[in-house]
Amino acid sequence: MPLNTQNARVVDPVLTNHVRGYKNVDVQRIGSVLFPRAPIVKRGAKIVRFGKEAFRRYATERAPGDRVRRIRVGYTSDSVNLFQHALGGEVPRELLREAEGVPAVDLQMRATNLPAEVIEREKELKAADIASSPSSYGASNKQKLEGVGRWNAGSAAIGADADAAQDVIRSKTGRRANVLGAGPQVARRLRRAEAIIANFYTGNTRPDRVTDAQIAEFFGVSRFVEGTDTVVEGKSADGGDFSDIWGNVAILAYVPTVTGDGDIEVPSYGYEYYLSGHPLVEPGRWDPDAKVWVYDVIDEYQHVLTGMDAGFLFSNVMDLTS
Numbered sequence: 001m002p003l004n005t006q007n008a009r010v011v012d013p014v015l016t017n018h019v020r021g022y023k024n025v026d027v028q029r030i031g032s033v034l035f036p037r038a039p040i041v042k043r044g045a046k047i048v049r050f051g052k053e054a055f056r057r058y059a060t061e062r063a064p065g066d067r068v069r070r071i072r073v074g075y076t077s078d079s080v081n082l083f084q085h086a087l088g089g090e091v092p093r094e095l096l097r098e099a100e101g102v103p104a105v106d107l108q109m110r111a112t113n114l115p116a117e118v119i120e121r122e123k124e125l126k127a128a129d130i131a132s133s134p135s136s137y138g139a140s141n142k143q144k145l146e147g148v149g150r151w152n153a154g155s156a157a158i159g160a161d162a163d164a165a166q167d168v169i170r171s172k173t174g175r176r177a178n179v180l181g182a183g184p185q186v187a188r189r190l191r192r193a194e195a196i197i198a199n200f201y202t203g204n205t206r207p208d209r210v211t212d213a214q215i216a217e218f219f220g221v222s223r224f225v226e227g228t229d230t231v232v233e234g235k236s237a238d239g240g241d242f243s244d245i246w247g248n249v250a251i252l253a254y255v256p257t258v259t260g261d262g263d264i265e266v267p268s269y270g271y272e273y274y275l276s277g278h279p280l281v282e283p284g285r286w287d288p289d290a291k292v293w294v295y296d297v298i299d300e301y302q303h304v305l306t307g308m309d310a311g312f313l314f315s316n317v318m319d320l321t322s
Helices: 013-020 105-131 158-173 184-191 194-200 212-219
Strands: 037-040 044-049 075-081 083-092 142-144 179-182 223-226 230-232 242-244 249-253 271-275 285-287 292-304 311-315
Touching: 013 105, 075 292, 083 105, 105 249, 105 292, 158 194, 158 212, 158 249, 158 311, 179 184, 179 212, 184 212, 184 223, 184 249, 194 212, 212 223
Parallel strands: 037 271, 142 311, 179 223
Antiparallel strands: 044 075, 083 292, 179 249, 230 242, 249 311, 271 292, 285 292
């Protein structure tokens, strides 16, 4: 989209680069793993859904002078409408040195960290809401575990469940899931699951837990990711208790192996569509009433399941009382 005086947005390039590279190293967020980021240039666009056209056999042989046949990847269905998420960070005048009229860059960056953190957590919540909901999946692509069928029960058949789920995904997409995502309660119990330990070790000297790489190998995926982020839902004076964003679920998904922004022409379990050029930080502004400098962090995005057949949801996975 060409820039003009009507649609151009003034941004602070230093702070924008800062928030785009912002990471909280103390938490692992997996929404961006299940929903790779894919840029679009308009706030409203058509969603690219994926059928089986990429796997069909086509007549590609061409005689001289013949018309070149064409193929269209994916098809459009519903529209995607991006939602803006914005939050301002403050630098009180009292933090400035007497001679400074504008906060130094380090103070500006610190002011954007908390808004960036809150917006990233909101992304994780939205990704978890979609990926953890049984209504997001077809009848054959989900399983609620019960009783002795739970994965920390004595007779748990984790391997059989994983193989069956992989077979479902492959029968519908032609590909196996390559990512397993789970929350901390499930991940902790998977690391100590007897069925997985026994797959790698025999005898009386075997360890009491396996590695994440071994869990990935057991499920036949290249990555096992644990979503460790938490959120405070309570609105009481003390803020309430922390709760896990990713609950008692495990999700197998096929996600293309890409670097950087996702490619929307590649079939995937899902994408996070975002407005090109975001997130961004607008130049700081002075609020004379509050006596603070304000730095607005803005992002526009929406999470979409573009290939729900490429995922499988296990719910009620563990007995969390044991």
